[in-house]
């Protein structure tokens with residue numbers, strides 16, 4: 001796969017990429033692409049798996065500890081010859097022969113990431129280290145799903161990728177925001193130091209089927225309240241805006257980033273369609 005020519009300080013890659021595993025060329029190697037999706041039992045991960053499985057050349061392995069995800073999201077693939085599901089916590093090392101790694105495993109909504117903040121930061125830091133170690137060992141390309149939260153309480157609107165953010169390092173959300181920031185740093189350090197092929201996506205608000213109904217995010221909250229015929233809860237000040245991206249568009253963006261030539265970081269969301277859901 002072509003590797004981006006280093007143009008800026010961020011993208012300097014002094015070392016050549018590690019060679020892919022010899023297993024990839026063995027006569028027993030049936031599929032063209034073996035892909036690991038961590039967090040593949042979650043909302044975005046399971047839609048990503050659906051899309052990857054549509055391509056008959058892909059073999060997909062999901063590693064998930066089911067903290068917020070569910071086997072139910074993947075039930076149509078269980079037993080499929082090109083699909084494997086592993087109960088695995090990314091804070092522990094994992095060795096599988098793969099060509100690509102989509103690294104999504106992490107609690108994503110405040111209710112869940114604040115539940116055990118030390119575990120959240122371990123998942124981001126040790127989990128990403130483990131996945132980078134795997135990428136280095138088997139010569140895989142790795143994509144991290146980072147987040148718009150790396151911009152913190154932004155002082156610049158809208159935030160483009162060159163903005164470094166305004167993040168509180170000691171707040172109750174820091175385990176997620178700072179965790180993802182360190183994860184991004186690790187990605188770029190492995191790229192510069194070891195020549196690993198990396199991709200970094202910063203994900204904005206995403207909605208669609210299989211969203212966790214009780215995770216406190218605005219779309220799921222409003223839908224759940226409407227179904228229960230309850231009043232919609234509007235948090236102060238009520239003038240906030242968000243842009244919402246449908247999950248299939250998010251998945252297309254992730255696959256195009258993985259298969260393209262740019263490392264990122266790149267914002268993926270709904271550009272320029274800010275909605276004011278609270279007015």
Ligand SMILES: O=c1ccn([C@@H]2O[C@H](COP(=O)(O)OP(=O)(O)O[C@H]3OC[C@@H](O)[C@H](O)[C@H]3O)[C@@H](O)[C@H]2O)c(=O)[nH]1
Nearest residue numbers: 039041042043044064065066067068069105106107108
């Ligand atoms: O330690 C953990 C925590 C979580 N997970 C899994 O990771 C998956 C995360 O899926 P969720 O549905 O909670 O979250 P989403 O799919 O919305 O967001 C996911 O992709 C976008 C990123 O910005 C988020 O950080 C990421 O978690 C779940 O299946 C969960 O079980 C792990 O495998 N290990």
